[in-house]
Amino acid sequence: MEKFTLESQFQITGIGSASGLVYKENSLFIISDNGSFLYQFDIPYNKLTRIPLVKNAQENIPKKDKYDFESIALKGNKLHIFGSGSTAKREKEITYNLETAATEEKDLSKLYKKIKQTATLSDEDLNIEGAIFFNEKWHLFQRGNGANSKNGIAILNDNFDEKGTIEFILIELPKIKHIETSFTDAILVENKIYFLATAEDTTSTYADGEILGSIIGRIDTQTMKIDFTQKITDINKFEGLTLYNKTQDKMEFFLCEDKDSEVLETTIFKLTLDIKHN
Template sequence: MGKFQLSVLFKIIGIGSASGLVYHNDKLYLISDNSTFLYEYVIPTEKLNKIALVENAQDNIVKKDKPDFEAIAIKGTDLILLGSGSTENRNLIFNYAIPTGKIQKNNIGVIYQKIKNEFAITDDELNIEGLIMNQDHIYFFQRGNGIQGKNAIIFSKDTPQNQQFEYVPIDLPKIKNIATTFTDAILVDDKIYFLASAEDTESTYLDGEVLGSIIGRMDLKTLKVEFTQQISSTHKFEGLTLYKQSEKEMEFLLCEDTDSELLESNIYKLVIKD
């Protein structure tokens, strides 16, 4: 990996605790881990639209009740929003069709329970923070920030019946003697680019002191880590999306969960040069 540059690109007023984002056709689609809105930010006009996912949607939901949306992915022109699974009320999955605005809501709790049973993940250890869906597979990125430290990629063929999951543990570098663990991931060609953060806590529920974040790359076929780079010692970056790409550099947009009720979010641009 070559040099990198990290800077604030813009600030969005009206959304707090941003936990995931997707860039598509000059728009940013964002989720917040304590909200039941999908946010659409039109970059050229700087306009923020709020899309209610449920009746009586809220921007700030108390911790014990929040759906904890931590993963957002795009497949074709559909956005998939996923709860982390870290408590029973965090098992929701939403499908938002960008062209039509149609919203479908389902509960993924049965799949999460199967994953916990098959791979000996306790109820309070499951913490899905990233999602990739390609033509035939679905990849869950399990953040191993609990006592068991189960940081892993869990994947299967994208079929609704008889899903057979595979589990690949992923060891990532430490920051101040605390392991970094997945906070998001995207697919670019045949490479997985991921974010991971170090947080001084052994709980998937309670926040701890943020020690920094890294970006890394893995090969999709082998799931071997090809490089990692620390990009901050103070930020917990939780969202990653590709912004621009050329032969010599890649530009990503990142969002940060500040664990605050303040309804504003900085969007960062990360430039990586070959």
């Protein structure tokens, strides 16, 4: 059992269904799985800026048409934003250059097809929800909330080349009540992977279900085994994780929550984790 505190930190009007975030230099960069904007929230000035990621960007896109941006990761001076891959329209990656404000779009359909083949996943079961870059490779986190329930990490080359080698590592996550939790985000902190996972009572990557709670956990990158997990809520579907501050005794994270709603309001939570004994 890890000691932790969870508290509401910011209430942001103008963002709905927050699905990922990155903290950098007093700003939070936030994505929504309902829309096609990148949001920059300036913490000291409490100011929200919308950055269109595609032409004719929208706040709330119909479910069948949305890009379903679920993962955001910082590599160098670029933010990498990934679609979940759970439908054909969700197989894109957008990069946003923090220095030039330029965006680039990449089709990941061939890469996602190879991930499905490697992991023996059906088209309906692929659901990429987190991304980190280390050891010169991308690590994409598959959320196993589909019928086959496969949580795992797809490891691939830097160029997203479907011709390269892909490794898929299955990860068994704990249950909340009768439902196995499934990955919703992950970050790298000093060669350790910290992740979020949620128990959602559904066998579909498309349809939402009853939320039974969320956990935080840590994976050792040398062994790819779980060090610990800790349940942090009974009611929240946390989908975004970023490091805010770290000391010798504790770590502070910002978390965002997907309420599966079109209401343009988002609460950012702060999770403080006691690490003295880890």
